Amino acid sequence: MPSTTPLVTVCVITYNHAAYIQEALDSVLKQKTSFSWTILVADDCSIDGTVNILQRYKAEHPEKIQLILQKENLGPAQNSIDLLSAPTTTYMAYLEGDDYWTDPNKLQKQVDFLENNPEYSFCFHNVDIVDSYNKSILNYGGQKSWYNQSFSRNELINGKFLFHSCSVVFRNQLTLPDWFSKIPTGDKALQKLWGTKGKAYCFEDVMSSYRVHNSGISKTIDFFTNQKNKEKRILNELQMQHGILSEIKLWPEHQKQPVLEKIKWHTFQLKFVGKPMWERYKYLLINWRLFIKNYTSIFHKSRIYAFIKILAYLGDFPERVSKKLIHILYE
Numbered sequence: 001m002p003s004t005t006p007l008v009t010v011c012v013i014t015y016n017h018a019a020y021i022q023e024a025l026d027s028v029l030k031q032k033t034s035f036s037w038t039i040l041v042a043d044d045c046s047i048d049g050t051v052n053i054l055q056r057y058k059a060e061h062p063e064k065i066q067l068i069l070q071k072e073n074l075g076p077a078q079n080s081i082d083l084l085s086a087p088t089t090t091y092m093a094y095l096e097g098d099d100y101w102t103d104p105n106k107l108q109k110q111v112d113f114l115e116n117n118p119e120y121s122f123c124f125h126n127v128d129i130v131d132s133y134n135k136s137i138l139n140y141g142g143q144k145s146w147y148n149q150s151f152s153r154n155e156l157i158n159g160k161f162l163f164h165s166c167s168v169v170f171r172n173q174l175t176l177p178d179w180f181s182k183i184p185t186g187d188k189a190l191q192k193l194w195g196t197k198g199k200a201y202c203f204e205d206v207m208s209s210y211r212v213h214n215s216g217i218s219k220t221i222d223f224f225t226n227q228k229n230k231e232k233r234i235l236n237e238l239q240m241q242h243g244i245l246s247e248i249k250l251w252p253e254h255q256k257q258p259v260l261e262k263i264k265w266h267t268f269q270l271k272f273v274g275k276p277m278w279e280r281y282k283y284l285l286i287n288w289r290l291f292i293k294n295y296t297s298i299f300h301k302s303r304i305y306a307f308i309k310i311l312a313y314l315g316d317f318p319e320r321v322s323k324k325l326i327h328i329l330y331e
Contacts (some may be wrong), residue, residue: 008037008107008169009087013080014097015044015073018053019132020211025057027100027208029064033108041097042068042083044076050097077181084176092172095208099166102128103207110169113201120150121198122170124163126206132213147204156195157244158258161188166208173197179243189240196247238266 010028014021028039039061041054051069058065068082084092091111095101103109110123126147129138151162165187174193183189194200241263248256 004036006038006089007035008033008091008093008111009089009172010037010039010093010095010107011083011087012039012041012095012097013044013076013083014041014046014050014054015076015079016046016048016050017097018046018049020098020100021050021053022057024095024097024100025065027102028095029061030104031101031107032104033111035111037107038089039065040068040083040086041065042079043070043097044079045070045073077183077186080186081176081181084174087172089172091169093169094165096165098211098213099164099209100211101166101208103205106207107169109203109205109207113203114169114171117201119198120201121156121173121194122168123201123203124167124169125203125208127164127167128206128209130209130211132211134209137212146202149202151195151200151202153195153199154255154258156200157192157248158262161191162200162202163187163191164208164210165190166210170194171197177243177247179239183236183239189243192240192244193247196244234266238263241266 012021012024012028014024017024025039025041031037043051043054054065054067054069058067068086070079070082074082084094091114093107093110106125110125113123114120128136130136146162151159156162174197176193180186180189180193191200241259245256245259245263248259
């Protein structure tokens with residue numbers, strides 16, 4: 001018999017997910033484990049009937065489900081903070097209300113891994129990307145080379161964004177910093193913050209479905225669509241890197257260096273983006289060494305890659321063509 005004290009809190013974040021929240025909750029309730037777990041749902045003042053569904057599930061499973069019902073719409077960042085700050089269990093899992101799990105042994109597999117590997121901060125897995133009707137669009141794994149692989153602290157903090165949130169189980173060892181509430185999307189920041197606490201592991205198994213639809217939380221944030229928002233994105237990256245630097249202030253200098261390099265790089269980008277063509281040429285001529293260095297050291301690409309990107313930045317070379325060339329050369 002599982003212990004009556006929950007070992008895991010499944011954190012479900014939702015806003016206007018009436019069409020999907022029942023499937024999400026049912027997928028969690030089907031989990032088969034040797035330990036106890038609980039579900040905590042944070043709803044950001046939905047107006048489409050989501051709250052009624054949550055209250056029904058709460059009445060049907062009072063021992064399993066707890067609710068945070070916001071009295072006003074706070075936005076995804078603050079709703080996430082309220083959700084992730086509440087649990088006291090050893091481990092936490094994350095699920096957005098329009099996604100769902102597909103493997104009833106998901107929690108058991110991931111918790112077993114973390115129990116047996118204390119040096120790991122979190123683990124994640126491959127997912128299936130589906131549309132509004134659960135039709136598979138893409139089997140996502142980032143890169144196949146990620147499967148059954150570990151990722152170091154440096155890779156988590158300075159490398160690519162690795163996972164979909166519906167795949168993550170993590171140790172409850174993080175106090176979210178003040179700057180977390182000021183960023184528009186939190187998944188990337190969470191990867192970096194978890195990276196300050198330990199390594200990560202990627203399972204090849206497909207154990208959840210990530211839903212793509214126009215009303216999803218990430219789709220309602222008009223953030224990456226134009227030149228002005230490109231500047232906001234770079235500012236967001238800068239804010240995250242400065243925040244991470246404060247988290248690792250006691251680390252040796254050589255371990256902090258990649259973060260400092262990224263801060264320098266995003267500062268360069270911020271001065272470059274949105275400027276008239278003649279200013280771009282002038283700024284690039286003055287700072288070309290920094291440009292080359294970052295495209296060869298941080299992203300581990302050759303000088304040919306940097307040259308292609310320079311042309312794209314200057315506008316003399318269509319970005320879609322540069323991306324195609326890069327894909328042919330390096331993918």
